[in-house]
Amino acid sequence: GENVxxxxxxxxxxxxxxSIINCAYSNSASDYFIWYKQESGKGPQFIIDIRSNMDKRxxxxxxxLLNKTVKHLSLQIAATQPGDSAVYFCAENRxxxxxxxxxxxFGKGTKLSVKx
Amino acid sequence: xxxxxxxxxxxVTEMGxxxxxxxxxxxxxxxxxxxxQTMMRGLELLIYFNNNVPIDDSGMPEDRFSAKMPNAxxxxxxxQPSEPRDSAVYFCASSSxxxxxxxxxxxxEGSWLTVV
Numbered sequence: 001g002e003n004v005x006x007x008x009x010x011x012x013x014x015x016x017x018x019s020i021i022n023c024a025y026s027n028s029a030s031d032y033f034i035w036y037k038q039e040s041g042k043g044p045q046f047i048i049d050i051r052s053n054m055d056k057r058x059x060x061x062x063x064x065l066l067n068k069t070v071k072h073l074s075l076q077i078a079a080t081q082p083g084d085s086a087v088y089f090c091a092e093n094r095x096x097x098x099x100x101x102x103x104x105x106f107g108k109g110t111k112l113s114v115k116x
Numbered sequence: 117x118x119x120x121x122x123x124x125x126x127x128v129t130e131m132g133x134x135x136x137x138x139x140x141x142x143x144x145x146x147x148x149x150x151x152x153q154t155m156m157r158g159l160e161l162l163i164y165f166n167n168n169v170p171i172d173d174s175g176m177p178e179d180r181f182s183a184k185m186p187n188a189x190x191x192x193x194x195x196q197p198s199e200p201r202d203s204a205v206y207f208c209a210s211s212s213x214x215x216x217x218x219x220x221x222x223x224x225e226g227s228w229l230t231v232v
Contacts, residue, residue, distance in 0.1 A: 034220060036223075041225075042225055042226070043120075043207050043209075043223030043224050043225050043226050044159070044207070044223045045223070046220040046221075046222070049220060089158075089159065104161065104221065105161075106158055106159040106160075107158070108158045109158065
């Protein structure tokens with residue numbers, strides 16, 4: 001069949017509302033997870049991370065939740081601002097995956113659009 | 117502090133030409149990563165170095181791609197000969213202890229390559 005381009009899931013929110021971006025990971029052996037933000041024309045920027053021995057971690061306006069039972073990760077952004085508009089990636093670390101350490105596996109990303 | 121510095125930021129080249137992308141990691145970081153980002157495949161790890169030594173190059177697509185790190189402050193990613201399907205954004209990133217130890221990796225702004 002014909003290949004199609006990758007269409008990013010999009011979340012559109014009103015300025016001031018809370019945003020929740022979800023991510024499913026595949027490997028139950030992954031023990032470290034990171035959320036990155038990528039603005040147009042820029043490289044991914046670290047937002048927050050969490051280890052598998054935790055189920056919640058809070059930063060400034062952001063909270064990451066980890067549900068290891070269903071292999072699900074979420075990023076909550078409080079009081080979303082126009083500057084939060086970007087693509088958000090989750091990444092998992094699979095220690096010694098394929099014999100390699102330090103290999104972050106990135107999800108496909110979610111585009112967050114904030115309406116003023 | 118200066119972040120990860122990449123050059124060139126944009127390059128347009130003809131099929132068959134050699135392309136060299138350059139990276140200066142953050143001073144003191146002992147891990148360096150090369151990623152490629154496309155709409156079809158998202159962010160993919162190509163190769164990473166630890167203390168200037170290539171650790172895992174399993175993500176390098178084919179022999180046309182090569183990467184070197186002659187010293188702690190410089191790395192190159194070379195494509196020879198280039199093909200249109202190599203068109204992508206190439207990111208260099210660095211970290212101080214890899215990605216499994218709670219330390220994030222920092223990305224450069226990317227090199228936007230178009231092969232025509």
